[in-house]
Amino acid sequence: MAKIRGAIVVDTERCKGCDLCAIACAFKVLGLSREVNGKGYHYSEMVQPEACTGCANCALVCPDSVITVYKVNVNN
Amino acid sequence: MEITDIIRQENLVYAKSPLLTDNIMHYCPGCSHGVVHALIAAVIEEMGVQDRTIGVSPVGCSVLAYNYLDIDWAEAAHGRAPAVATGISRLHPDKYVFTYQGDGDLASIGTAEVMHACNRGENIVIVFINNAIYGMTGGQMAPTTLVGQVTATTPYGRDVKLNGFPMKITELLAQLDGTGYVTRQAVHTPLAIRKAKNALRKAFENTKKDKGTSFVEVVGTCSSGWKMTPAEANRWMVENMFPKYPLGDIKDI
Amino acid sequence: MKGNEVIAEAAIRCGCDGYFGYPITPQSEIMETLMLREPWKETGMVVLQAESEIAAINMVYGAASCGKKAMTSSSSPGISLKQEGLTYLAGAELPCLVVDVVRGGPGLGTIQPAQSDYFQATKGGGHGDYHLLVLAPASVQEMNDFVALGFELAFKYRNPVMILADGVIGQMMEKVQLAEPVPRWTDADIERLSGDWALTGKKERRQRHISTSLELDSYKQEIFNHKLQAKYRLMEANDARHEELSCADADYLFIAYGSSARICQKAVQLCREQGIKAGLLRPITLYPFPKAPVQAAGRRVKGILAVEMSAGQMVEDVRLAVNGVTPVEHFGRYGGVIPTPEEVVDALKKQIIGA
Secondary structure (H helix, E strand, O other), X not given: OXXXXXXXXXXXXXXXXXXXXXXXXXXXXXXXXXXXXXXXXXXXXXXXXXXXXOOOHHHHHOOOOOEEEEEEEEOO | OOHHXXXXXXXXXXXOXXXXXXXXXXXXXXXXXHHHHHHHHHHHHHHOOHXXXXXXXXXXXXXXXXXXXXXEEEEEOOOOHHHHHHHHHHHOOOOEEEEXXXXXXXXXXXXXXXXXXXXXXXXXXXXXXXXXXXXXXXXEOOOOOOOOOOEOOEOOOOOHHHHOOOOOHHHHHHOOOOEEEEEEEEOOOHHHHHHHHHXXXXXXXXXXXXXXXXXXXXXXXXXXXXXXXXXXXXXXXXXXXXXXXXXXXXXXX | OEHHHHHHHHHHHOXXXXXXXXXXXXXXXXXXXXXXHXXXXXXXXXXXXXXXXXXXXXXXXXXXXXXXXXXXXXOHHHHHHOHHHHHHHHHOOOOEEEEEEEEOOOOOOOOOEOOOOHHHHHHHOOOOOOOOEEEOOOOHHHHHHHHHHHHHHHHHHOOEEXXXXXXXXXXXEOOOOOOOOOOOOOHHHHHHHHOOOOOOOOOOOOOOOEEOOOOOOHHHHHHHHHHHHHHHHHHHHHHOOEEEEOXXXXXXXXXXXXXXXXXHHHHHHHHHHOOOOEEEEEEOEEEOOOHHHHHHHHHHOOXXXXXXXXXXXXXXXXXXXXXXXXXXXXXXXXXXXXXOHHHHHHHHHHHHHOO
């Protein structure tokens, strides 16, 4: 079966660290950063990027629409 | 495979709708408003009616919605959005007209306007965000505040002797012959969000089928007003709000 | 025709797009006439009875924000309910027409005519520094003329315009020359006339339009207020209107508007018969108040009697304009009682000539 790899891009300056994306992610890809952005929020980032399948659940639940999702089929 | 190989334009599967402006939303972290804005933007975009949709945003946290959705907007006085929408819709029957109201706006000061707009079966969509609190003014009790729920004006929990009962306004409006599609949704999980988007899409489509007023309630959270983290707020909503405000379609003629 | 009926007919003929009303004596005939005439069949004009005066004025707000000719009508208590809507309309710079057929107040008051809402109409009954342009008809003919004129001024200044009539003008019947019908504006007309602000659906080529009176940044709000004040100065300079009867050689002057002006016309005649050279200055716009002509008259005459069916409201504006150059007194019956010309003449003798 083709293995699917996904990845997301977070607009870290606009993220408010509400953590709802991490909760929505079934594969525990996301977590809040240790650093903070310009507004003082810990922002969401991929802590286990290889687990991401590009399902976009994180982007769906994000109240500020700061997540962009990519997905590609990997035929090895 | 490197991350940078994945992040390429041709691999894009989800991005912010172009109908959402670049303005940073003023909503608190985790607020349901932001999700509903994104859904409405996606629905309008998919229907290709950006140039034929007019929104009405009354006073409340979401009055500034007109800074976030790139369509024409009329800002309305507190509680009067359904009347403003009636004026627009009656004179622009070809346009998609919707109001975006909070629970204090719709079920308290604006009860008469929403009742009568629905009773006339105006061809508009009413989007009703029910988070059981007045968010903008700092967390006071709203008509949908639950019994025992603590707010700035019910510091010891809502007492029915003093403040009456939580109002199931959506069920009331479903009784009016003028309403065609009446539903209650939520946006706390991906599944709920997909359902809510379908409901909004149906609501917008309905206004062109002369089926009367479409009414979409979204039970949402107010983490700052409820004084919880967004995650806790979602859990509290499921455990306390959903029993009183059950999700699902209430009317669909 | 009856004054109220003429408002309805004039609205249809001047291409009004939407009327949103609510029943209240003494002006319900306006909506009744419109419903009888069914203009939607003829011009497509929308006529809707709202659930309250508050809903009605907000429907007008919605329609006006689309660049359409929208109007409502009511009487004193109903106009009080509409004040929030009116200040929103002024704050969002939206043109519309509001007809107020005044009745005796305060509170539920009476259904008899009065002029005790002058302050509410001209000083702004809602919150904030704003004004309505206020036209005061004194005849059924002016009830007809001021509908088209009202819309013209509303769109000229992008500001709500009020026709301040009273129960007499609304209920009485007179011959009237009706205006020639004018078609409603097409979408192209609206694009040309109000394309830079009207809500017509965000097209590719333009920014989204927002009808709002909300501005949280106080510096911007101050700038906006200056802009409004400049608009009102323009109104004063260009559109303050009045009429003068037998004023040229007058020793004494009545200043009155609406039905009081009609009574004073007879009073002037009676005075002249008794050798008293009296004249009448009739403000047609109550805001902007015709200051200059009142000022000029003040310098010529020995005394001025402001005649109003109220406890004296316009008299204050007269005093401001006259600025102490000559005595200014007020005479009026109120609570819905209408003074007779003879009473007015006696008042002039007692309060001005005899004083």
